[in-house]
Amino acid sequence: MTAWRVVTWNVLGAADPDLDVIAARLRDRSPDVAALQEVRRSQAKALAKLLGWNYVWARKHYPYSPLIWWRAEGLAIVSPYELVSPERVTLSVGEPIWTFRHRVMVAATVVRPLGSRLRVYDLHLANHHADHRIDQARRAAAFILKDRPDDVPAVVCGDFNAELRTDLEIAREFHIVGVHDIGGVSTNPSQAPHQRLDAVFAPDDATVHEVGTPEGGEEWLLLSDHLPVLAVIELPD
Secondary structure (H helix, E strand, O other): OEEEEEEEEEOOHHHOOOHHHHHHHHHHHOOOEEEEEEEEHHHHHHHHHHHOOEEEEEEEEOOOOHHHHHHOEEEEEEEOOEEEEEEEEEOOOOOOOOOOOOOEEEEEEEEOOOOOEEEEEEEEOOOOOHHHHHHHHHHHHHHHHHHOOOOOOEEEEEEOOOOOOOOHHHHHHOHHHOEEEOOOOOOEOOOOOOEOOEEEEEEOOOEEEEEEOOOOOHHHHOOOOOOOEEEEEEEOO
């Protein structure tokens, strides 16, 4: 059996959070890999440098205009280990890249020194219409089904923008790729969370040892409107 520590966190990069503190919070959780949402390329690069980690980044949308390209929001996968085979896939249909409704998923494979691998899919689904979220989850699952190597386990994580305790349609879309929502507690808003929007979906044959999320409070609100989720899972060799 091989254990993996996976973090997912929407870091609200547009609010310019303190990257030193973000890095410290990630370091405290000692993840093998972290999936980040709403993060700029410069922020992902800076976090990777602070941590001494590797990263891949994919643009989601330009929130202002093409003239301010450096403020583009995106998704990042960061890890203390090698990241290979990065992919970016658009999940929204007909949405221009200038609007927040444009949605993507980024993927990369984590390779640890002794050779164990984990394919990580990081996504951020629509927040404006439930049907759009379900369609985007379906497209993500279809891509994963074709993309995932047969001999590499996969996790799907991110900001699903759905109350995962009740919006079960999202989770059902990923059953075809053999992953399931491993549960957890509320993650949003960070000062007094009452919605579980953020999650890790693990392989069906995984043993879940921990799903951890801070209780929240003002100190977390200074960093983001979402709380991080840490999943500790064990997978068959």
